[in-house]
Amino acid sequence: MTFAVPNVVGEARVVVLAGGLSYERDVSLRSGRRITDALTRVGVAAELRDVDASLLPSLVDDPPDAVVFALHGQVGEDGSLRSVLDLIGVPYVGPSAAAAHRAWDKPAAKAILTEAGIATPEWIALPREMFSDLGAGPLLERIVERLGLPLAVKPASGGSGLGVHLVRTVAELPAAMIGCFAYGDVALVERFATGVDVAIGVIDGPEAPITLPAVEIEPISGEYDYAARYNPGATTWHVPARLSETQATAAAAAAIGAYQALGLRDLSRVDLIVPDSGAPQVLEANVVPGMTETSLFPMxxxxAGHDIGDLLVAMVHRVLAT
Incomplete structure (x- = not known):
């Protein structure tokens, strides 16, 4: 599939939103610069804007033809800023406000996936207050009794591996919970899924969503944390992932299933674990995939033979055509 650059897009003005005040600010700015450069390279008038008090007045006074998100973290991914853009009538690339909110809230997203028959690791979501109300010791005991070990502990919303902990022993669980709560008030504790760790980009094709080649993630340290994601040399990636044809087909189907179940559009990235046998396990969907030099979506x-600038312009064209 090729992505031609329509003439109408070459005349458009696009604002790329990045930065903000989240823990992922630096990564967001790196993504934003690469997106802006990619759009400029294919002839689009692209402007990189931070998210601050001057943004809304400028969008109202001089609205762009479309907005492209490179804004990682809550404001960019939970649907709230998309709602503001809807309010002022500025179109944007990516999922609607409601769909972005569904994907951002990991427990809610996992519930939707489960109802749709898409496999995801068994989990429980626990607010910080519950530990003081019920007692941390007894509650943690019940978690291990129900889900077993090892466990993955992560904030119920957020990305870039921040606040994520692999728990192999009961003794590691309290510290993992404390570390997780440093990044949010709700912890998602899920059964650790074993298999090949892959990320699959999903984009809207002319008639239906299609997948990009699966990227297999092999961290040198063994854990795909923040450092492994963004420090060159800390992770080995295999594109396409080293999967059998059957596994690759099943993983792609699961990624598209998650994309559709959550009501996503334009482009997103779905993270999965592909076991040796059985159904791929969907971990989460990211509606603002990273675009840095070590990010998986552009990789x-x-x-797949796509220039990222042409691909993004095709998405802008879809926005302008609706």
Missing amino acids: AAEA
């Missing part, structure tokens, strides 16, 4: 696009 997959390049492997």
Whole structure:
């Protein structure tokens, strides 16, 4: 599939939103610069804007033809800023406000996936207050009794591996919970899924969503944390992932299933674990995939033969055509 650059897009003005005040600010700015450069390279008038008090007045006074999100963290991914853009009539690339909110709230997203028959690791979501109300010791005991070990502990919303902990022993669980709560008030504790760790980009094709090649993630340290994601040399990636044909087909189907169940559009990234046998386990969907030099979505696009600028312009064209 090729992505031609329509003439109408070359005349458009696009604002790329990045930065903000989240823990992921630096990564967001790196993504934003790469997106802006990619759009400029294919002839689009693209402007990189931070998210601050001057943004809304400028969008109202001089609205762009479309907005592209490179804004990681809550404001960019939970649907709230998309709602503001809807309010002032500025179109944007990516899922609607409601769909972005569904994907951002990991427990809610996992419930939707489960109802749709898409496999996801068994989990429980626990607010910080519950530990003081019920007692941390007895509650943690019940978690281990129900879900077993090892466990993955992560904030119920957020990305870039921040606040994520792998718990192999009961003794590691309290510290993991404390570390998780440093990034949010609700912890998602899920059964650790074993298998090949893959990320699959999903984009809207002319008639239906299609997948980019699966990217297999192999951290040198063994854990795909923040440092492994964004420090060159800390992770080995395999594109396409080293999966059998059957596994690759099942993983792609699961990614598209998650994309559709959550009501996503334009482009997103779905993270999965592919076991040796059985159904792929969907971990989460990211509605603002990273676009840095070590990010997975552009890596997959390049492997498929797509220039990331042309691909993004095609998405802008879809926005302008609706």
